[in-house]
Amino acid sequence: MSSVPLKDQLDIVIPTIRDLGFLEQWRPFFQPYHLIIIQDGDPTRKISVPEGFDYELYTRTDIERILGDKAWAISFKDSACRCFGFMVSKKRYIYTIDDDCFVAKNPSGDDINVLEQHIKNMLSPSTPFFFNTLYDPYREGTDFVRGYPFSLRDGVPTALSHGLWLNIPDYDAPTQMVKPRERNTRYVDCVMTVPKNTLFPMCGMNLCFDRDLIGPALYFGLMGEGQPIGRYDDMWAGWCTKVICDHLGLGCKTGLPYVWHSKASNPFVNLRKEYKGIFWQEEMIPFFQNLTLNKETTDVCELYLEMAEKVRSGLGHIDPYFTKLADGMIAWIHGWRQLNPATKA
Amino acid sequence: MSSVPLKDQLDIVIPTIRDLGFLEQWRPFFQPYHLIIIQDGDPTRKISVPEGFDYELYTRTDIERILGDKAWAISFKDSACRCFGFMVSKKRYIYTIDDDCFVAKNPSGDDINVLEQHIKNMLSPSTPFFFNTLYDPYREGTDFVRGYPFSLRDGVPTALSHGLWLNIPDYDAPTQMVKPRERNTRYVDCVMTVPKNTLFPMCGMNLCFDRDLIGPALYFGLMGEGQPIGRYDDMWAGWCTKVICDHLGLGCKTGLPYVWHSKASNPFVNLRKEYKGIFWQEEMIPFFQNLTLNKETTDVCELYLEMAEKVRSGLGHIDPYFTKLADGMIAWIHGWRQLNPATKA
Numbered sequence: 001m002s003s004v005p006l007k008d009q010l011d012i013v014i015p016t017i018r019d020l021g022f023l024e025q026w027r028p029f030f031q032p033y034h035l036i037i038i039q040d041g042d043p044t045r046k047i048s049v050p051e052g053f054d055y056e057l058y059t060r061t062d063i064e065r066i067l068g069d070k071a072w073a074i075s076f077k078d079s080a081c082r083c084f085g086f087m088v089s090k091k092r093y094i095y096t097i098d099d100d101c102f103v104a105k106n107p108s109g110d111d112i113n114v115l116e117q118h119i120k121n122m123l124s125p126s127t128p129f130f131f132n133t134l135y136d137p138y139r140e141g142t143d144f145v146r147g148y149p150f151s152l153r154d155g156v157p158t159a160l161s162h163g164l165w166l167n168i169p170d171y172d173a174p175t176q177m178v179k180p181r182e183r184n185t186r187y188v189d190c191v192m193t194v195p196k197n198t199l200f201p202m203c204g205m206n207l208c209f210d211r212d213l214i215g216p217a218l219y220f221g222l223m224g225e226g227q228p229i230g231r232y233d234d235m236w237a238g239w240c241t242k243v244i245c246d247h248l249g250l251g252c253k254t255g256l257p258y259v260w261h262s263k264a265s266n267p268f269v270n271l272r273k274e275y276k277g278i279f280w281q282e283e284m285i286p287f288f289q290n291l292t293l294n295k296e297t298t299d300v301c302e303l304y305l306e307m308a309e310k311v312r313s314g315l316g317h318i319d320p321y322f323t324k325l326a327d328g329m330i331a332w333i334h335g336w337r338q339l340n341p342a343t344k345a
Numbered sequence: 346m347s348s349v350p351l352k353d354q355l356d357i358v359i360p361t362i363r364d365l366g367f368l369e370q371w372r373p374f375f376q377p378y379h380l381i382i383i384q385d386g387d388p389t390r391k392i393s394v395p396e397g398f399d400y401e402l403y404t405r406t407d408i409e410r411i412l413g414d415k416a417w418a419i420s421f422k423d424s425a426c427r428c429f430g431f432m433v434s435k436k437r438y439i440y441t442i443d444d445d446c447f448v449a450k451n452p453s454g455d456d457i458n459v460l461e462q463h464i465k466n467m468l469s470p471s472t473p474f475f476f477n478t479l480y481d482p483y484r485e486g487t488d489f490v491r492g493y494p495f496s497l498r499d500g501v502p503t504a505l506s507h508g509l510w511l512n513i514p515d516y517d518a519p520t521q522m523v524k525p526r527e528r529n530t531r532y533v534d535c536v537m538t539v540p541k542n543t544l545f546p547m548c549g550m551n552l553c554f555d556r557d558l559i560g561p562a563l564y565f566g567l568m569g570e571g572q573p574i575g576r577y578d579d580m581w582a583g584w585c586t587k588v589i590c591d592h593l594g595l596g597c598k599t600g601l602p603y604v605w606h607s608k609a610s611n612p613f614v615n616l617r618k619e620y621k622g623i624f625w626q627e628e629m630i631p632f633f634q635n636l637t638l639n640k641e642t643t644d645v646c647e648l649y650l651e652m653a654e655k656v657r658s659g660l661g662h663i664d665p666y667f668t669k670l671a672d673g674m675i676a677w678i679h680g681w682r683q684l685n686p687a688t689k690a
Contacts, residue, residue: 107452130543130544130545130546130630131539131543131544131545131599132546133507133509133515133546133548133599134509134514134529135533141527141528141529141531142514142527142529142531143514143516143520143524143527144520145514145515145516145517145548146515146516146520146546146548146576146580146619147517147546147547147577147580147583149626149627149630150519150627151627162478164478164479169479169490170478170491171488171489171491172490172491172492172493174495175489175491179488182486182487182488183486184479184486184487185486186486186487186534187534188480188533188534188535189531189532189533189534190533194476195540195543196543197542197543198475198476198540198541198542198543199475199476200475200476200478201475201476201477201478201490201491201493202492203478203490203491203492231491232492234492235491238492254476254478274491278495281492281494282494282495285475285494
């Protein structure tokens with residue numbers, strides 16, 4: 001596989017509030033691709049992007065101009081705003097990365113080409129219906145083990161590839177506070193499919209997905225300014241996406257590739273953002289674990305709209321926030337359809 | 346943790362038809378433990394065991410003497426006979442290993458202490474209800490990631506630890522034939538819980554479990570002489586064990602530790618043994634995926650007897666073998682109770 005595969009089929013989406021100097025380190029890997037930069041916060045600020053990158057940049061002003069009365073559904077002052085980039089892209093694949101993530105090294109000391117690995121993950125099938133003890137059976141040097149049903153060895157299409165992080169692990173505020181010095185130094189040379197009907201905590205730091213297959217499910221919710229919670233944007237998108245993937249028979253992989261996560265966010269700030277979510281996730285997760293969707297529906301936008309109504313009826317009792325979130329989910333789909341008129345139904 | 350933990354609480358069960366020279370390499374790790382050797386095949390053959398090991402050895406003659414009219418339920422001329430050792434042990438933990446498995450090395454070149462790792466796996470909880478993207482959250486240097494419900498962080502007791510194999514992977518005959526030169530060289534530094542309601546292909550080569558929690562589920566079925574299939578003994582035990590663990594809220598882990606699997610079994614012989622199983626597993630696996638047990642039952646023997654009747658009614662149409670297997674499952678439990686009278690009702 002070439003080191004710049006699918007050049008014309010993948011956009012890189014980066015949410016940021018600052019100059020994008022971090023791209024210098026990524027230049028050999030990202031320069032061939034088109035970047036979609038979502039500038040959060042003050043839209044009048046001029047963000048600098050290193051020379052030579054091909055990019056489009058959207059500020060809050062742009063989002064409001066483009067989405068009009070649906071712009072409120074895109075979070076402000078929170079990296080959840082990245083999902084606007086998923087909506088405006090016209091490519092099949094999206095890779096999204098945080099601007100405090102850098103190039104990691106594998107145990108041999110070589111720079112890890114994250115896109116190459118994500119694309120390998122995406123282009124090989126997933127195996128959600130039965131566990132393979134040697135992990136992703138489509139990787140070189142491995143296969144399905146004895147006892148794996150032959151009827152399942154075709155696998156299913158992969159909709160999402162969730163990459164991990166060396167150095168600063170993706171911990172919640174309480175864990176950050178309890179283990180301020182913990183660093184992830186373990187390189188686990190593994191990609192695997194998250195089994196069907198198993199939810200996972202999807203982190204948005206280093207994430208690739210197939211817009212055509214699952215794009216409309218990747219709404220990052222209502223976070224940041226004016227909202228009662230933060231840091232649940234990617235979790236929310238992950239639960240919704242996994243439930244829809246399970247419904248449609250699509251796969252979500254996790255594991256390689258790693259990025260180098262350079263700095264922990266402030267645990268005190270995080271605690272304030274997460275506080276309500278820590279309680280709410282105890283109800284949200286069982287809600288998603290038990291959520292079933294209309295068997296006949298196969299269109300992701302339609303499934304997502306059905307899910308929005310189930311959020312309203314099933315989580316609305318927790319807090320008025322969930323009613324607003326259900327409205328946001330609907331506005332998101334309206335925006336998606338506006339910008340992607342070819343989307344079915 | 347000491348390198349000889351739980352010395353008085355763990356037996357090592359080894360099925361074999363030959364002299365146990367392979368124990369020389371294991372001496373530093375296994376010598377502190379008691380071995381239960383199940384000598385398969387000709388009971389008059391004298392098997393040599395290296396000096397200095399503490400062991401008891403059972404031949405077919407012993408099995409028949411001890412189990413009487415239930416002895417037929419223990420396979421003959423097949424390593425499935427190992428489960429007799431699980432029955433006669435009086436220890437809490439069993440480790441079982443094949444006699445063509447040797448000490449593997451980790452990437453630093455150190456000998457892997459399989460028992461130390463298995464015991465770490467067993468003594469730390471499992472997390473079957475939600476996926477942790479940094480794998481076993483109880484390992485040193487890692488934890489639960491952001492978005493993992495706090496109510497689930499206690500985990501559940503671990504009933505089983507499934508270790509893997511470097512060098513010769515555990516492939517079925519068709520895969521052995523197609524990839525005769527494939528070797529597993531990838532050391533994946535990972536332990537993880539197999540999620541609830543996900544079945545996995547459990548291999549008996551390098552396996553540890555808690556007899557008290559789950560022992561009676563570890564019947565290795567009817568294989569070998571007089572039976573229409575072989576090489577499904579551990580798979581069968583794995584499906585039954587996982588379903589009962591899911592029912593009881595117990596965990597099964599897989600991953601580390603690795604053994605060095607020295608030689609591939611003959612793929613032509615294997616194909617003859619597996620032939621029917623390859624077809625049957627296409628029905629057996631969905632059967633186990635959909636199997637539910639009486640919610641009120643918590644005793645493993647009782648659950649296993651219930652499962653035997655479901656095997657009879659649910660798989661009997663495939664082949665008369667499954668009726669015999671259901672009878673074998675019942676005879677196994679009767680034998681278990683005979684030898685373990687303290688086992689609950």
